[in-house]
Structure formats: C-alpha cells, structure tokens
Amino acid sequence: MNRYPAxxxxxxxxxxxxxxxxxxxxxxxxxxxxxVSPAKASMPLDASALAKxxxxxxxxxxxxxxxxxxxxxxxxxxxxxxxxxxAKDAIQNALNTSVAEPSYIxxxxxxxxxxxxxxxxxxxxxYLGLDLRGGVHFMLQVDMQAALTKKAESLAGDxxxxxxxxxxxxxGISRNAQTIEVKFRDAQxxxxxxxxxxxxxxxxxxAETVDGTETKMTATIKVAAxxxxxSQALKQNITTLHNRINELGVAEPxxxxxxxxxxxVQLPGVQDTAKAKDIxxxxxxxxxxxxxxxxxxxxxxxGTGPVPxxxxxxxxxxxxxxxxKKQVILTGENLTDAxxxxxNQTQEAAVHLSLxxxxxxxxxxxxxxxxxxxxxxxxxxxxxxxxxxAPVIRSEIGGGRVQISGRMTTTExxxxxxxxxxxxxxxxxxxxxxxxxxxSLGAENIAKGFNSVTWGFVAVAIFMCAYYMLFGVISSxxxxxxxxxxxxxxxxxxxxxxxxxxxxxALVLGMAIDANVLINERIREELRNGASPQAAIHxxxxxxxxxxxxxxxxxxxxxxxxxAFGSGPVRGFAVVHCLGILTSMxxxxxxxxxxxxxxxxxxxxxxxxxxxTVWRPDSETPALAK
Amino acid sequence: MEFFKIHRDIPFMRNAxxxxxxxxxxxxxxxxxxxxxxxxxxxxxxxGTLMEVSYSQPADLNAVxxxxxxxGIKDVQVQNFGNAKDVLIRMPVQKGGNSxxxxxxxxxxxxxxxxxxxxxxxxxxGPQVGDELAADGxxxxxxxxxGIMLYLAVRFEWKFAVAAIIANLHDVIIILGFFAFFQWExxxxxxxxxxxxxxxxxxxxxxxxxxxxxxFRRYRKMNTQxxxxxxxxxxxxxxxxxxxxxxxxxxxxxxxxxxxLHYFAVALTIGILFGIYSSVFVAAAIAMWLGIRRxxxxxxxxxxxxxxxxxNAGAAV
Numbered sequence: 001m002n003r004y005p006a007x008x009x010x011x012x013x014x015x016x017x018x019x020x021x022x023x024x025x026x027x028x029x030x031x032x033x034x035x036v037s038p039a040k041a042s043m044p045l046d047a048s049a050l051a052k053x054x055x056x057x058x059x060x061x062x063x064x065x066x067x068x069x070x071x072x073x074x075x076x077x078x079x080x081x082x083x084x085x086x087a088k089d090a091i092q093n094a095l096n097t098s099v100a101e102p103s104y105i106x107x108x109x110x111x112x113x114x115x116x117x118x119x120x121x122x123x124x125x126x127y128l129g130l131d132l133r134g135g136v137h138f139m140l141q142v143d144m145q146a147a148l149t150k151k152a153e154s155l156a157g158d159x160x161x162x163x164x165x166x167x168x169x170x171x172g173i174s175r176n177a178q179t180i181e182v183k184f185r186d187a188q189x190x191x192x193x194x195x196x197x198x199x200x201x202x203x204x205x206x207a208e209t210v211d212g213t214e215t216k217m218t219a220t221i222k223v224a225a226x227x228x229x230x231s232q233a234l235k236q237n238i239t240t241l242h243n244r245i246n247e248l249g250v251a252e253p254x255x256x257x258x259x260x261x262x263x264x265v266q267l268p269g270v271q272d273t274a275k276a277k278d279i280x281x282x283x284x285x286x287x288x289x290x291x292x293x294x295x296x297x298x299x300x301x302x303g304t305g306p307v308p309x310x311x312x313x314x315x316x317x318x319x320x321x322x323x324x325k326k327q328v329i330l331t332g333e334n335l336t337d338a339x340x341x342x343x344n345q346t347q348e349a350a351v352h353l354s355l356x357x358x359x360x361x362x363x364x365x366x367x368x369x370x371x372x373x374x375x376x377x378x379x380x381x382x383x384x385x386x387x388x389x390a391p392v393i394r395s396e397i398g399g400g401r402v403q404i405s406g407r408m409t410t411t412e413x414x415x416x417x418x419x420x421x422x423x424x425x426x427x428x429x430x431x432x433x434x435x436x437x438x439x440s441l442g443a444e445n446i447a448k449g450f451n452s453v454t455w456g457f458v459a460v461a462i463f464m465c466a467y468y469m470l471f472g473v474i475s476s477x478x479x480x481x482x483x484x485x486x487x488x489x490x491x492x493x494x495x496x497x498x499x500x501x502x503x504x505x506a507l508v509l510g511m512a513i514d515a516n517v518l519i520n521e522r523i524r525e526e527l528r529n530g531a532s533p534q535a536a537i538h539x540x541x542x543x544x545x546x547x548x549x550x551x552x553x554x555x556x557x558x559x560x561x562x563x564a565f566g567s568g569p570v571r572g573f574a575v576v577h578c579l580g581i582l583t584s585m586x587x588x589x590x591x592x593x594x595x596x597x598x599x600x601x602x603x604x605x606x607x608x609x610x611x612x613t614v615w616r617p618d619s620e621t622p623a624l625a626k
Numbered sequence: 627m628e629f630f631k632i633h634r635d636i637p638f639m640r641n642a643x644x645x646x647x648x649x650x651x652x653x654x655x656x657x658x659x660x661x662x663x664x665x666x667x668x669x670x671x672x673x674g675t676l677m678e679v680s681y682s683q684p685a686d687l688n689a690v691x692x693x694x695x696x697x698g699i700k701d702v703q704v705q706n707f708g709n710a711k712d713v714l715i716r717m718p719v720q721k722g723g724n725s726x727x728x729x730x731x732x733x734x735x736x737x738x739x740x741x742x743x744x745x746x747x748x749x750x751x752g753p754q755v756g757d758e759l760a761a762d763g764x765x766x767x768x769x770x771x772x773g774i775m776l777y778l779a780v781r782f783e784w785k786f787a788v789a790a791i792i793a794n795l796h797d798v799i800i801i802l803g804f805f806a807f808f809q810w811e812x813x814x815x816x817x818x819x820x821x822x823x824x825x826x827x828x829x830x831x832x833x834x835x836x837x838x839x840x841x842f843r844r845y846r847k848m849n850t851q852x853x854x855x856x857x858x859x860x861x862x863x864x865x866x867x868x869x870x871x872x873x874x875x876x877x878x879x880x881x882x883x884x885x886x887l888h889y890f891a892v893a894l895t896i897g898i899l900f901g902i903y904s905s906v907f908v909a910a911a912i913a914m915w916l917g918i919r920r921x922x923x924x925x926x927x928x929x930x931x932x933x934x935x936x937x938n939a940g941a942a943v
Binding site for chain 2: 131139141273274277430431432433434435436437438440441444445448449451452453455456457459460463464466467499500503504506507509510511513514517518521524525543546547550551553554555556557558559560561562564565566567568569570573574577612613614615
C-alpha cells in the first residue's frame with residue numbers, strides 16, 4: 001500500500017543530486033577580484049596583457065589567488081578587499097599609460113570561489129541584488145517628445161534640401177512642435193511637392209488646407225514611423241549609456257530597457273554616486289549646424305541687433321555668442337568615432353572624427369558648398385545648447401574622416417573627443433528613481449536575511465520534531481529539501497536575490513510546512529478513527545492532497561499577480577514566493593511520502609506509527625499509539 | 627505531544643452572529659482610520675528623497691535638521707532609524723531644480739558638520755513613478771481577487787468564492803487599518819506582504835471549505851450548521867499549528883530581519899492572526915448565510931437518485 005515504484009525513487013535521487021549540485025556554489029561564496037577588459041571591442045586581450053598584469057602584481061609584492069584569461073577579460077582573484085584595492089591601482093598604473101585615453105577598463109568584481117568543475121557545469125551562486133551587495137540603481141526616463149521633435153526638425157531640413165534640388169518653390173517651411181508646415185503659392189506646386197513627399201518621405205503623412213490661392217501643407221510623422229523613432233531613440237540611448245558606463249569601470253553593469261520609454265541602470269559596487277551620476281547624467285545630444293554669417297547675424301553676435309529669423313543664439317565655452325542656423329546638418333547618430341590626436345601639418349592638438357556613410361555624404365555636400373564658412377558643433381545638455389567648437393571649413397571633406405583643430409589644448413581635445421565618442425543621446429533623459437546602498441549595509445542585509453531564515457527554520461524544525469515525533473523529523477527533512485531545491489532553482493535561473501526575496505524564502509518555508517501539518521494531522525485523525533497504521537498513512541497523504549492543491553493554487557495566483565504588476569522589491573519577493581510554492585509542493589508531498597514509504601512501507605505488520613500521541617475521545621487512556 | 631483534545635464539535639456557528647458583528651465593527655473602524663488618517667506612504671509612492679546616514683556617535687538630530695534647512699530644502703523629516711547612531715532623512719520632491727542631486731548636497735553639508743557621517747543608503751523617486759506604483763498595486767489586488775474568486779467558483783461554488791473573498795479582503799483592510807492608525811510606513815515590501823497575506827489567508831478558507839465539502843459527502847444526516855462546526859473543529863489543530871509555524875518564521879524575521887523587514891513582518895503578523903479568525907468565523911459564517919447546501923457541492927450524487935426518464939422529475943407540490 002505504501003510503496004513507491006523504483007522510478008519514483010530515481011526521480012527523487014536525481015532531484016537531490018541536481019539540487020545539491022546547483023545549490024553548492026552558494027556555499028563557496030565569492031572572492032574579491034580585479035577584472036581587466038579592453039576599452040574597445042576591436043582590441044582583444046592577449047597573453048601579453050596577462051603577462052603585464054602578472055608583472056605589475058609581482059612588482060608591488062601582491063599575491064593573487066589565480067589569474068585567468070577568459071571570455072575576453074582577465075580576472076585576478078585576491079584574498080581580501082584590501083589586496084584587491086591595491087592590486088587595482090597597481091594594474092591601473094601598469095596598463096593604462098594615459099589617463100585621458102585608457103586602453104583598458106579596470107574594475108572591481110566579485111567572483112565565485114567554487115571549483116572549476118562546478119563552473120564547467122554552469123553552476124554559479126545566486127545573483128545578489130544591489131540591496132545585498134551595495135551599489136547604485138538608476139531609472140531613467142527618456143523624453144520621447146523631444147526625440148520626435150528632433151526628428152521633425154531634421155525632416156524639415158531634409159524637405160528644404162529636396163525642394164531646392166527639385167526646384168520646387170515654396171513659401172517657407174516651419175516646424176510647429178512635431179508637425180512641419182509648408183506654404184505654397186499655387187495649387188500646382190503644392191501638387192508637385194506632394195508627389196515628391198509621398199515618393200521620398202514615406203514616414204510623413206500630409207494634410208492640405210487651401211486658403212485663397214495659398215495652399216498650406218501640414219506634414220506629420222506617421223504613427224508607425226513615430227514608434228520606430230522612439231524605439232530607435234531608446235536603443236541609441238542604451239548604447240550610449242553602455243559606452244559611458246564603460247568609462248566608470250564597473251564589473252557587471254545592468255543596462256536594461258523597461259517599458260516603452262525607460263532605462264534601468266544598475267551599477268554593483270559603485271560608491272562614487274556623484275561621478276556615476278555625472279557621467280550618466282551628461283544628457284548630451286550633439287548637433288552639427290552652420291554658423292549664420294550674414295550681416296544681421298554679425299550684429300546679433302555683437303549684441304547690437306536681434307537674432308535673425310531661422311537662427312538661434314548660443315554661447316561657446318568662453319562665453320562668446322555664436323549665431324547658428326536652426327537647420328541641423330548632422331546629429332551624433334551619424335558619428336561613429338572620435339579620437340584626440342594632432343594635426344599632421346601644424347602639430348596642433350586636434351580631434352579626429354569618423355562619420356557613417358550617410359553622414360559622410362551630407363558632410364561632403366555641405367563642405368563643398370561652404371568652404372571658408374564656419375560650422376558649429378553644438379552640445380545640448382538638458383535642453384541648453386553650447387557651442388563646443390566652431391571651426392572654419394578649409395576644404396571639401398569626403399570619405400567621412402573629419403579633423404577639427406585650432407586653438408585647442410591637448411586636454412581640451414581629449415575632453416571633446418571623449419564627449420563626442422561616448423556618443424550622443426538620441427533624446428534627453430532624466431533620472432526619475434535613484435537608490436544607493438552602501439556596501440556595509442549590503443553585507444548587513446545578507447546577514448539579517450540569512451539569520452531570519454536560519455532561526456525561523458530551526459524553530460519550526462524543533463517544534464515539528466517535538467510535536468509529531470518521527471513524522472516531524474521527516475517533515476523537517478522535507479522542509480530542508482525544499483530550501484535546497486529553492487536555492488538550486490534560484491541559482492540555476494540566475495534570478496536576482498534581494499532582501500525581500502530572502503523574506504519570501506522565510507515566509508515560503510513557514511507556509512510550506514502547512515502541507516506536512518495537513519498530512520500529519522490527517523494521519524492522526526485516521527488513526528483516531530481506528531484505521532490501521534498503513535491505511536492511515538495512505539489515507540492521510542491521499543486526502544490531504546486535494547486540500548494542498550487548492551490552497552497552493554490560490555497562493556500561487558497571488559504570487560503571479562505580484563510578479564505581473566510588481567516592480568523592484570515586490571518582484572524580487574514574488575519570484576521567490578512563486579518558485580517556493582512549486583518546490584514546496586514537490587518536497588512536502590512527493591519527497592516526504594518517499595521517505596515515509598521507505599521507512600514504514602515495507603513492514604507488513606506495522607503496529608504503531610511515531611506521530612506523537614493520538615488521543616481518542618472514546619477511550620480513557622490517552623496514549624494509545626506512540 | 628498533542629494540544630487539541632476536543633470531545634465534541636465546538637458550536638462555532640451558533641455564535642456566528644456575535645463574531646460577525648465584531649468583524650464588522652473592526653472592519654468599519656479600519657475603514658474609518660484609512661479615510662480619516664490615511665496611510666503613511668513611503669517615498670516609493672509619494673516621490674521624494676530618502677537618506678540613511680550613519681554616525682560614529684549618537685547623532686544630533688537638531689544639528690542635522692539645521693544643516694539641511696540651511697540648504698533651503700523644506701518639509702524635511704529627520705528621525706532615528708533603528709538605533710541612535712543612524713538617522714533617516716525624508717525630503718519631499720522639490721519644485722524646480724534637480725531633486726536627484728539633492729542627496730549629494732545634503733551629504734556634503736552633513737559631512738562638513740561631522741566628518742564621521744557616512745552614507746548608507748539613498749533613495750530618490752520621481753513623482754511619476756509613485757503614481758504608477760499605486761496604480762500597479764491596485765491592479766495586482768484586482769487580479770488576485772478576480773483570480774482567486776474564479777478558481778474557487780470553479781473548484782467549489784460561487785457562494786464559497788464570495789465568502790472567501792469577503793473574509794480575506796476583511797483581513798487586508800484590517801492590516802491597512804493598523805498601518806493607518808499607528809501611521810506605520812507603508813512601503814513596497816509592505817504592499818508585497820499584504821498581497822501575500824491575501825493568498826495566504828485564502829489557504830485557510832480553502833482548507834475549511836474542503837472539509838465542508840467532504841463532510842457533506844460523508845455525513846448525510848447532519849445539517850449545514852453541524853457540518854460547518856465539525857469541519858472547523860476537525861481542522862482547528864491544523865489551522866493553529868500551521869499558523870504557529872508560519873508565525874515562528876515571521877517572528878524570526880521580526881527579530882533578526884532588521885529595520886528593512888520590520889514592517890513587512892508586522893504586516894504578516896497581523897495578517898496571520900486575522901487570517902485564522904477570518905477563515906474560521908467570517909468565511910464559514912458568510913458561506914452559511916449565503917445558504918450553502920449539500921446539493922451545491924454533491925451534485926452528481928443527488929442526480930443519481932432521480933430517474934432521467936421520469937416525466938415528473940423536478941415537479942413538486
């Protein structure tokens with residue numbers, strides 16, 4: 001009656017082995033390490049860099065517990081954080097000769113201490129959330145309206161160019177928020193223009209209004225195209241953030257899209273929040289425009305006249321006014337690289353830019369037409385623009401290689417190129433959520449969560465053993481097995497463990513015992529009603545099963561709702577909660593029955609069951625079965 | 627060991643009216659406090675900045691207040707957090723200017739006053755995030771309520787679903803009532819705890835309902851009231867022991883979990899205590915008032931007694 005077929009035991013043994021194996025890495029813990037990775041993906045690490053790192057450590061008399069080159073980065077482990085910090089400085093000095101232009105990113109990291117064979121099985125410890133390891137969390141909101149406005153502005157510029165090429169006479173193109181308005185003097189030209197727009201600008205939807213002889217055409221970005229613009233903007237911002245964060249030297253940054261217009265950035269181990277924010281918050285967009293060199297503009301520059309129509313006034317870094325045309329020639333999107341260097345002929349400090357194909361084409365056309373004129377490179381931060389530099393165009397520049405030089409120091413060149421290279425943002429961003437957790441608090445949180453789980457577990461186990469005797473021991477073993485499985489599953493999934501997650505672990509253990517209490521109480525009840533021990537065990541497990549299913553499914557519904565609608569700490573709680581319910585059903589029923597069957601199932605003449613006292617209302621002697 | 631040696635079924639339902647009145651009063655009181663005092667929402671919901679600063683010596687709260695006031699930041703709350711050395715600073719969202727930079731300015735000022743000040747944690751939440759969180763919380767609540775009711779209606783009967791949901795929402799409202807009355811901080815982990823309680827407390831109701839269904843099948847001579855009494859009596863030991871075990875865990879969290887888990891554990895404690903009470907006295911009693919019958923749960927058995935070809939089936943005089 002109470003025997004499991006062999007295959008069920010095989011499943012149990014496999015579950016124990018796999019669970020144990022994947023939970024094991026958590027026991028070994030993590031050791032402080034220094035991670036070296038190349039600053040540019042194009043420059044892979046090789047054995048010579050490894051040799052340099054080894055030499056640098058030897059120089060300072062630092063002993064590493066193993067230096068490995070794997071997955072494109074060098075990782076050196078150390079015994080304590082003190083050695084780690086010293087090693088970081090030593091490696092930094094040895095590998096990076098120039099501060100402005102580091103060739104390697106050197107970051108502090110934590111590496112699993114588990115042996116190589118476990119790592120080979122992809123068994124790694126649970127991923128600890130920021131509240132447990134310390135670090136910064138940012139949520140950034142991307143200003144999508146600004147991205148659309150900018151797109152409209154650039155489309156307006158494109159329209160102007162196309163109309164000029166096709167010789168279509170229009171009465172002025174203006175941008176009103178995200179719509180472009182074009183005026184035409186007669187219907188014929190309007191019709192001609194409409195065909196051109198439909199042909200060359202598939203992303204624009206046009207509406208026409210006729211006012212006397214004048215036709216006004218309103219072009220708006222189509223909904224689908226607007227969605228594309230937004231998703232492109234988000235992607236570009238994420239890439240830009242990646243580049244910027246690389247400069248911070250963070251070991252495992254998390255940069256993720258959240259929703260349609262948000263980006264989450266998590267920097268484990270970062271304490272210098274001011275610097276992190278400074279680098280992230282450089283919400284800069286880059287634009288190249290022509291300097292307005294008309295007489296009116298010149299007067300405006302001197303402060304003696306109004307800014308001419310179609311131009312804007314910006315200040316350069318020295319506070320001098322520059323009058324710049326509104327039309328955007330290029331944005332940071334078309335810029336692929338920027339490096340500081342020197343002019344070949346004059347040996348002045350210079351910035352070398354590389355443009356993509358579209359950018360090179362536009363740049364060639366513009367420079368051909370405007371030799372001798374000035375071009376302004378503008379940097380927009382939080383809606384405010386500044387002229388970074390406004391060089392004079394000396395010759396037509398083709399091939400997409402541009403050099404900016406003149407009146408620059410080497411540091412200025414390095415700064416400017418850093419700013420340009422880090423890439424411009426497609427749309428401005430704002431920090432709408434920020435959390436910083438100190439490393440000492442993180443360690444404290446781990447200890448607190450760990451203590452809560454341990455002491456709660458011990459208390460429940462002691463009570464179960466005292467109250468249900470052998471069945472209590474089995475229940476406690478099942479509970480321990482549940483914890484093992486939960487840790488193993490969390491490690492396998494590499495789900496992020498947070499403090500609320502640890503709380504969920506404790507809560508799940510408290511609730512998991514419910515299944516065993518239900519079973520044990522049922523068995524007692526059957527015994528009380530006079531069933532034989534074997535029949536009581538069988539009926540106890542069978543009858544309790546339906547109840548366990550019902551109560552766990554309702555709990556799971558609550559857990560899934562938390563998972564679906566929760567964010568941050570709530571989600572961390574929900575993940576552990578849901579997984580814990582699933583593992584507890586397996587361990588509380590299947591596993592514990594397996595142990596009971598192993599112990600009692602083979603005995604044919606079972607007289608008593610060790611499940612604490614079973615009192616019967618009809619007998620005067622309370623302890624009947626012990 | 628055995629705690630529960632009950633000779634006869636305890637007549638829980640005879641006094642159901644009294645208990646229901648008590649529940650109603652507690653419930654109304656909770657609703658009253660929720661509306662009159664409101665919840666003390668954490669920064670996560672309201673938006674603003676929260677900082678936890680640690681000193682090597684017991685902190686001088688007035689000095690902290692003064693140096694923040696000097697920065698021109700208004701409506702700042704400064705209080706001790708956990709022990710005398712740790713200080714918690716709450717600042718509402720500031721109009722104009724970048725609130726994200728606020729924490730740094732404050733930290734600089736505090737460091738200038740007392741070099742031992744170290745930043746342990748800062749949190750800044752913009753107002754738009756808070757509104758979304760509240761909306762998401764309500765959505766989650768609605769989803770849980772609908773999901774549980776649907777499941778119970780399918781597995782049992784709609785009367786049980788209604789009874790269980792009323793009983794469990796009653797628990798949730800009472801937890802919120804406690805948070806409103808004592809003005810404890812209602813944070814995201816507390817929200818998680820409240821929703822977990824909803825799932826947890828339904829457990830209780832389900833265990834009892836399950837037994838009621840079983841009793842209807844087994845004891846054909848008992849009336850509904852007796853069946854409910856018997857179901858509650860025979861599961862009471864399990865109810866108390868399970869809750870006791872869960873409470874042991876939560877108690878451990880309360881003792882060792884530190885400040886962060888404090889209110890989370892408090893919410894669970896209230897939830898567990900009221901969970902026992904509501905499933906025993908509220909859920910079962912409401913199910914009884916709604917008029918559960920054997921026929922609702924044991925449909926197959928009843929139909930078998932009738933001849934499907936009987937032309938007078940269903941006729942009654």
